[in-house]
Amino acid sequence: MTTQTHQSIFDFLQQHPSRTQNISAPAGAQICVQGDQCSSLIILTQGVVRVFKPAADGRRITLYQIRAAESCILTAGCILNSSPFPAIAEAETDVSGIAVAAADVTRWLNESQQWREYLFSLVAGRLEHMIELVNALAFQRLDARLATWLLQQQSDGDISATHQQVAEELGSSREVISRLLKDLENSGLVSLSRGRITITDQRGVASLIETL
Known part of the structure; x- marks a missing residue:
């Protein structure tokens, strides 16, 4: 995701202050756990969140990290599909971000090209990373x-x-x-x-x- 895209999404969110909420969490906090219903999508402003999948034997596999101006595609998918969160998102450092309610995530997809471009760019980048991860695990x-x-x-x-x-x-x-x-x-x-x-x-x- 480019620096221009970073600034663009923050500019967009600043235009809707009544539709967003500032959030923060300390390092080690679990932002979302497996089975949660996702009520909002968080765009990070600082810090790092790790999204991982736990195994029955206690092992964990990191799916991806979320950094400033990025968000969680699994959360977006859960909101759009009304499905539970399938992994765990945990703050690696102290983090802060901007939360967008689930209803606005869906509404802006229909109404805002800028919001659509942000989410599609995010999904494209994560998909490429996930293909590389699967390739590494398999081969x-x-x-x-x-x-x-x-x-x-x-x-x-x-x-x-x-x-x-x-x-x-x-x-x-x-x-x-x-x-x-x-x-x-x-x-x-x-x-x-x-x-x-x-x-x-x-x-x-x-x-x-x-x-x-």
């Missing part, structure tokens, strides 16, 4: 998925994450991820410390994606 070994994730998340080689958080991102268990990370450390590709992973050989990690 990539966990080793390669871990290497891909590390390279995507790193900032100057550093990733602030626990082994449990990595496991939840990749839909695996903490024990399996810890073993894979230890293998990478023993190979000289990463170094591990509490709550932090440091890539020490970028090319070596990248080569895992190509060879696995």
Whole structure:
């Protein structure tokens, strides 16, 4: 989603102050849980929300993250289909946003081209991401998925994450991820410390994606 689209949706919402509500939630708060009926659609103004699907064995698979100017396509789908929320949305950081009532989500789809373009753009972006996720789950070994994730998340080689958080991102268990990370450390590709992973050989990690 472009910066222009970001500003456009906020401009649109500012034109309807009586139809929106400012909301906030602390890190760790569950914004929506599986089975909830969705009464509103939240467009984030700051922070990060993670949407994930829990498994019966306790594992979690991250479906996508929501950032500023973005919203949750699962919530939109639930509103349009009058169906319950099929996952869990949890604040990764302190978040704030603008809530649009379900009735206005539907009404604006019929009345506003700007609102339609925003939602369609959001759906298109998420659909592309979900196809990539399904492809990775179905056709990539966990080793390669871990290497891909590390390279995507790193900032100057550093990733602030626990082994449990990595496991939840990749839909695996903490024990399996810890073993894979230890293998990478023993190979000289990463170094591990509490709550932090440091890539020490970028090319070596990248080569895992190509060879696995």
